Each structure stands twice: as C-alpha cells, then as structure tokens.
Amino acid sequence: MHPAFSVIFLTTLIGVGQGLFLALYTGQLYALANLLPAQSSNFYAVGSMVSLVLLFAGLIASFFHLGHPERAWRAATQWRTSWLSREVLALPAAMGLIFLYGTVHFFDLTKPLFVISGTLPVDFSLIIGGLGTLAVFGLFLCTAMIYASLRFIKAWYSPLTVANFLFLGIGSGFMLAAAFSAYQGTSLVSFYGTWAVIATLFGLLTRVATLYRNSQFRCKVDLKSAVGVHHSQLEQKAQGFMGGSFNTREFFHGRSHGLLNLIRYAFLLMVFAVPVILILLAYALESETLPLLAFGIQYLGLILERYHFFTEAQHPQNLYYQSMA
Amino acid sequence: MTQLALVIDLNVCVGCHACVTSCKEWNTSGWAGPLTDQRPYDADPTGVFFNRVQTYEAGVFPNTETYHFPKSCLHCEDPPCVPVCPTGASYKREDNGVVLVDYDKCIGCKYCSWACPYGVREFDEQQKVMKKCTLCIDRITDMSLPESERKPACVLACPTRARIYGDIHDPDSDVSVAIREQGGYPLQPEWGTKPSNHYLPRRKTRIQIHEDELVRVDNPLKKEELPTLPEAGETLDDVAW
Ligand code: SF4
Ligand code: SF4
Numbered sequence: 001m002h003p004a005f006s007v008i009f010l011t012t013l014i015g016v017g018q019g020l021f022l023a024l025y026t027g028q029l030y031a032l033a034n035l036l037p038a039q040s041s042n043f044y045a046v047g048s049m050v051s052l053v054l055l056f057a058g059l060i061a062s063f064f065h066l067g068h069p070e071r072a073w074r075a076a077t078q079w080r081t082s083w084l085s086r087e088v089l090a091l092p093a094a095m096g097l098i099f100l101y102g103t104v105h106f107f108d109l110t111k112p113l114f115v116i117s118g119t120l121p122v123d124f125s126l127i128i129g130g131l132g133t134l135a136v137f138g139l140f141l142c143t144a145m146i147y148a149s150l151r152f153i154k155a156w157y158s159p160l161t162v163a164n165f166l167f168l169g170i171g172s173g174f175m176l177a178a179a180f181s182a183y184q185g186t187s188l189v190s191f192y193g194t195w196a197v198i199a200t201l202f203g204l205l206t207r208v209a210t211l212y213r214n215s216q217f218r219c220k221v222d223l224k225s226a227v228g229v230h231h232s233q234l235e236q237k238a239q240g241f242m243g244g245s246f247n248t249r250e251f252f253h254g255r256s257h258g259l260l261n262l263i264r265y266a267f268l269l270m271v272f273a274v275p276v277i278l279i280l281l282a283y284a285l286e287s288e289t290l291p292l293l294a295f296g297i298q299y300l301g302l303i304l305e306r307y308h309f310f311t312e313a314q315h316p317q318n319l320y321y322q323s324m325a
Numbered sequence: 326m327t328q329l330a331l332v333i334d335l336n337v338c339v340g341c342h343a344c345v346t347s348c349k350e351w352n353t354s355g356w357a358g359p360l361t362d363q364r365p366y367d368a369d370p371t372g373v374f375f376n377r378v379q380t381y382e383a384g385v386f387p388n389t390e391t392y393h394f395p396k397s398c399l400h401c402e403d404p405p406c407v408p409v410c411p412t413g414a415s416y417k418r419e420d421n422g423v424v425l426v427d428y429d430k431c432i433g434c435k436y437c438s439w440a441c442p443y444g445v446r447e448f449d450e451q452q453k454v455m456k457k458c459t460l461c462i463d464r465i466t467d468m469s470l471p472e473s474e475r476k477p478a479c480v481l482a483c484p485t486r487a488r489i490y491g492d493i494h495d496p497d498s499d500v501s502v503a504i505r506e507q508g509g510y511p512l513q514p515e516w517g518t519k520p521s522n523h524y525l526p527r528r529k530t531r532i533q534i535h536e537d538e539l540v541r542v543d544n545p546l547k548k549e550e551l552p553t554l555p556e557a558g559e560t561l562d563d564v565a566w
Contacts, residue, residue, distance in 0.1 A: 068453055
C-alpha cells in the first residue's frame with residue numbers, strides 16, 4: 001500500500017497521547033496505594049494537556065486524509081459495522097475524558113466522594129481516569145482493527161497488529177511521561193522509564209513476530225484465480241490504460257527493496273534499541289535530558305515503523321497490475 | 326430477490342474497448358458523472374473509469390492464447406466494501422443488489438477501496454469522492470426507455486455480444502442459463518465475497534470427423550477415382566428403403 005503521511009501521523013500521535021494518559025493515571029493509582037509519592041495537581045493537569053494536544057494533532061492530521069473533511073461528522077454513523085466509524089467515536093470520547101481528567105486536577109476537585117472499605121478514597125479524578133482508561137484502550141483497539149479487520153490484506157489481518165499498536169503506543173507514551181517528569185523534576189522518571197522499557201520490549205517481541213510472519217506467507221489468491229484462467233503460463237500484456245490510475249497509485253509503494261530494508265533496520269534501532277539504552281543511561285547518570293532524547297528518537301522511529309507497516313501490506317488488487325507490454 | 330449482474334464471455338471478447346468508451350461517455354454525462362480526467366491530452370494522462378479492459382496471454386509463443394479481460398465492479402452478493410464504510414455512503418440496493426456510492430455522503434476516506442480485493446473502486450481526484458460501476462443504474466431503472474434499451478451502456482455497445490446482462494437469481498434468465506451451461510465462474514472465489522458478475526471461459530467446439538464419414542465409398546459419380554469394391558453385391562447404401 002502507498003503510505004499516507006496523514007495516517008502515519010494520526011496513528012503515531014494518538015498512540016503517544018493515549019500512552020501518556022495511561023502513564024498519568026497509572027502514576028495516580030500507584031500514589032493512591034502509597035507506592036509512589038503523590039504528585040502536585042499541576043503535574044496531572046499539564047500532563048493531560050500535553051496528551052490532549054497530541055490527540056488533537058492526530059485528529060487534525062487525519063483530516064488531511066479525507067477528500068471531504070467538512071462531512072467528517074457522517075463518519076460517526078456506521079459504528080455497527082465499521083471500525084473506522086468506531087474510531088471516529090472513540091477518539092473524541094477519549095479526548096473529552098482526558099480533558100475532564102485534566103480539569104478536575106487543575107481545579108483541585110479531588111476531595112474524596114466516598115471511601116471504599118475505609119482505605120480507598122474515591123474522588124472525581126479516579127472515576128474519570130478509569131473511564132478515560134477504558135476509552136483509551138477502546139481507541140487502541142479501534143485504530144488497530146481498521147487494519148487488522150481487512151481480511152484480504154494478510155500482512156495486517158492478525159491479532160499482532162492490535163498488539164503492535166497497543167505496545168508501541170504505551171511504550172512511547174510512558175517514554176514521554178518519563179521525559180515529562182524529568183523535565184518537571186519529579187521523582188517518577190525511573191518508574192515511567194521502567195514501564196516504558198517493558199512496554200517497548202513487548203512491542204519489540206510482537207513487531208519482530210509480525211516481520212517474521214510477513215516474510216513467510218504467500219497470498220491466498222494468485223493471478224490464475226484473479227483472472228480465472230488456470231494456465232501455468234499466464235502473463236499480463238496490458239493494464240487497460242497507458243498512464244497511471246488510482247489502482248496503480250494507491251496500492252503500490254513504489255519504493256525499492258533496498259530502501260525498505262534500510263527503513264526496517266532504522267526503525268528497529270530507533271524504536272527499540274536506542275531509546276532503551278538511553279533510558280538506562282539516564283537512570284545511571286541521573287540525567288534530565290536523556291529521557292527527552294530517548295522519546296524524540298523513538299517517535300521518529302515510530303514514523304518509520306508506520307511507514308514500513310504500510311509498505312508491508314500487499315493488496316490482492318495488485319495482481320491485476322503486474323506488467324505492461 | 327433480484328441480483329442484477331453482468332456475465333462476460335471471454336470466448337468472444339476481442340478487446341476493442343467499446344464498453345470502456347461507452348461507459349465513460351454515458352456515465353460522465355449522466356447521474357454518476359462527471360468522471361473527471363487529469364491531463365487527458367498530456368503526457369501521463371489519468372482519470373476515473375468504471376470499466377477497464379486488460380489483456381493477458383497464456384502459453385508460450387507461438388502456442389499462445391490472448392485473453393481480453395474486462396474488469397468492473399462485480400456487485401458482490403456479500404460485498405466487503407460496504408460494511409467498512411464509516412458514513413454509509415457505500416450501500417447495496419435492496420431491490421436489485423446493485424452496489425452504489427452516495428457521492429453526497431462520501432467523505433473520500435478511501436477505506437472501501439482497501440476493502441475491495443478486485444481493485445475496481447476509483448477515487449475521483451477532482452470531486453474527492455469514491456466512484457465505481459453503477460451498472461448504469463440510471464438506465465436500467467428508467468421505465469421511460471423501451472425494455473431493449475434498459476441495459477447498461479457497455480452491454481449495448483459490445484459489438485461481439487460478449488456482455489450479457491440480467492438477474493442471476495432468476496434461474497431462467499439469460500445470465501443464469503449462460504453461467505449454468507457455459508461454465509460461468511466468479512473471480513477470486515476464495516474470499517467468499519460471492520461476486521455477482523461471472524465470466525465465461527474460453528470454449529473450443531471441435532467434432533471428430535473421419536475421412537470415410539465425408540466420402541461416400543460407393544458414390545457412383547466418383548466410380549473411377551475410388552478403389553473398386555469387392556464383388557459383394559449390394560451395399561446398404563444401394564437399398565431403397
Ligand atoms: S467488486 Fe469490489 S467494489 Fe464491487 S461489490 Fe465487490 S467488493 Fe465491492
Ligand atoms: S471513500 Fe466514501 S464510500 Fe468509501 S468508505 Fe470512505 S466514505 Fe465510504
């Protein structure tokens with residue numbers, strides 16, 4: 001498939017934003033259980049703000065993919081059958097809840113509403129954060145299922161696609177949380193850094209498994225079935241036109257094998273190896289800038305990763321556009 | 326239930342592209358139009374077509390067969406392009422099974438084209454919506470036309486009658502009979518999309534004729550040329566029944 005940058009930015013940006021929100025809420029839960037020092041309300045409010053900005057940037061990027069962005073509201077109507085429609089609902093839902101979460105913290109509306117069994121004080125932020133977490137996981141699922149539900153595109157048609165979106169989103173989000181807390185000078189850097197490394201390593205596992213899977217399979221259909229002529233020597237002589245068409249532009253990446261190999265090695269280094277090493281270094285040197293660098297490199301790597309994700313997909317329609325005499 | 330469809334006979338298609346041009350002409354000026362072009366008279370022209378004729382060659386020279394292969398939306402009975410559409414712009418008509426796009430609802434996200442394994446949906450770069458074969462819905466439902474003209478433009482244009490149009494759910498229609506009796510097949514049946522359009526394969530009709538079936542051995546007019554018959558009296562041919 002031809003990689004569209006609008007979709008590359010959409011999926012990577014909202015992935016980071018969702019991961020960052022999960023990081024904030026996890027931090028709050030740990031603090032509630034007295035496993036971590038409690039943070040100022042400002043930390044959560046600004047963190048939610050950053051997460052919201054990322055999700056919003058993703059939303060803006062997605063509009064560049066549409067031919068008629070002014071009709072985008074219609075895309076919310078077919079949620080019964082379309083994962084794309086479900087994503088269109090889940091994204092604003094997650095954004096709304098993250099906004100509320102940040103607002104509640106900003107205005108310090110964190111008086112306990114009630115206390116469960118004498119130990120667990122429940123306030124607005126806990127409830128909204130819980131709902132937000134659900135929405136964020138729902139959004140991860142919807143985004144990934146847009147690709148994983150297309151049964152003709154075998155490179156995507158796998159639970160691994162969902163796992164990749166999930167782990168890479170959470171990994172990069174926690175990485176940003178580590179960078180953010182280093183920047184704010186809080187003591188959560190190693191906590192977020194540890195989880196970022198764990199999620200990134202899970203992502204490494206599923207992403208490499210995907211690469212391996214995609215290097216192994218063959219498409220279920222071939223030219224014989226596509227044309228219905230079951231001859232052992234069948235060759236295309238004409239495509240029905242001399243110039244290009246939507247079919248030759250949208251479904252071919254047109255990149256050389258060498259370049260794609262380079263991109264693959266680059267993203268494996270930039271998404272997985274380098275950030276993990278940098279975070280470990282940051283821990284050893286107690287550096288404040290290295291986590292930020294780790295996140296920056298990982299995000300650039302994610303753009304390459306998503307680019308490669310699109311080029312990996314072989315659409316069966318390409319069978320009809322193999323050669324011109 | 327009616328399911329309108331085309332049956333395309335690869336045995337007679339000569340690859341003249343008459344269906345392509347008549348489709349473009351009818352649909353660019355009709356309900357589904359315009360089908361816009363970019364750089365039509367320049368280098369690298371491109372544009373929207375509902376129907377394209379490709380050419381394939383089977384075998385090794387000089388023993389080859391050329392297949393001209395018209396390709397348009399197959400109006401699948403279980404169309405994977407319809408449920409993925411987030412806006413409901415893509416739909417399948419209940420009454421006749423034709424798969425259509427509502428250009429006023431389409432947001433141009435192109436997701437449906439990813440979900441069609443046949444590559445027959447084409448994005449209009451100028452109008453920014455998805456387009457595809459409508460089976461000339463504005464002709465075939467137009468009751469003011471005489472019945473003989475209530476057919477897709479491509480079917481009427483085809484000089485070799487390689488395109489048959491009708492209801493594949495009616496077992497007595499031309500299309501059903503052709504599919505049943507001439508070995509009609511769908512494309513990429515592995516996916517379970519149940520394409521309504523079918524293709525008829527190459528068919529060679531040969532009969533075995535032996536020499537002695539052509540020449541009457543005891544033809545009296547050719548008596549000299551033929552080997553003399555053994556003196557065995559009358560043959561069956563000489564008997565007047
Ligand atoms: S051929 Fe493609 S566009 Fe047409 S109905 Fe089938 S899946 Fe949809
Ligand atoms: S391009 Fe139009 S018809 Fe296709 S899925 Fe998107 S909104 Fe639906």
